[in-house]
Amino acid sequence: MIAKDSIQTDSPVGKSDHCMINFDFCCYFNNEKTSGDRFSYFRGNYELFNESLNNINWDVLLSNKNVEEMWKSFSSVMSENIDRFIPKKKTIRKFISPPLWMDRATKSAIVKKRKSWKKYKYLRNNLPYAKYVKDRNECTNAVRNAKLSFEQKVALESKINVKSFWNYVNSKLKTGSGIGTLEKPDGTLASSTADKVEVLNQFFTSVFTHRGDLKDYDTNSESNNFLDDINICQEDVLTKLNKLKTDKSA
Incomplete structure (x- = not known):
């Protein structure tokens, strides 16, 4: 379905003399927009944050509790202090991310071409049209060279920087990954993120x-089993680091 309010005309593509028509065609499910208030962590007052945490008697707070209860207590304290000492900011996604190959020079060439086209549409004579043709050719060359340069860079670094390669490959896909609308056990549809999480959690x-034979670990009990013979040297750490794969999460 084409949204009527999204139909706009733009400068032609390449050497064509036909205007380009831009419009939004809705054919896939809509992911929820990540807009609203977010914490601005780099502006937080961490001195007061640390002071507040140091004033808490953690031994008393976490005593006589199992792992789940301790985590809830710790999480509650952290959430409360985050709300107190970390400011929030409003974030609204108003733009579409540019192509990966887009650089500043190419973007300037595209803007210059569009300005020349608008000027020609307004004046309708040969002088602005000649200027538009010149800017159009420069824009075409800039786009072609930017794509070629970026793809050559990705190809040369594909063995070293595998993530960059697959990021560019995925950017060429026409469909986005995500979870569509799910059906709840009662027959209704789950469209929000929270509802989808709940449905998937219930299923898994x-x-x-x-197993009913699992018991909570008693945090107050003492054990005589100690791990006191740890031997870690620099060579072992370096060997493990060299074996890490940059394209893997672990």
């Missing part, structure tokens, strides 16, 4: 194997 927990 339903196939888990429940």
Whole structure:
């Protein structure tokens, strides 16, 4: 479905004498926009944050609790202090990310071409048209060279920087990845992120194997088993680091 309010005319593509028509065609599911208030962590007052945490008696707060209860207490304290000492900012996504090959010079050439086209449409004579043709050819060459240069760079670094290669490959896909609308057990549809998480969580927990012989670990109990013979040298750490794969998460 084409949104009527999104139809706009723009300068022709390449050497064509036909105007380009831009419009929004809705054919896929809509992901939720990540807009609203977000924490601005780089502007936080971490001196007061640390002072507030140091004033808490953690031994008393976490005593006589199992792991789940300790985590809830710790998480509650952190959330409260984040709200107190970390400011928020409004974020609204108003633009589409430019292509990966787009650089400043290419963007300037595109803007220059569009300005020349608008001027020609307004004046309708040979002088602005000649200026538009000149800017159009420069824009075409700039786009072609930017794409070629970027693709050559990605190809040369594909063995070293695998993430950059697959990032460019995925940018060429016409469809975006995501989770569509899910059906709840009662037959209604889950469209929000929270509802989708709840539906998936209920499904995955339903196939888990429940064991009744597992007991909570007693945090107050003492153990005589100590790990006191750890031997880590610089060579071992360097060997492990050299074996890490940059294209893997672990």
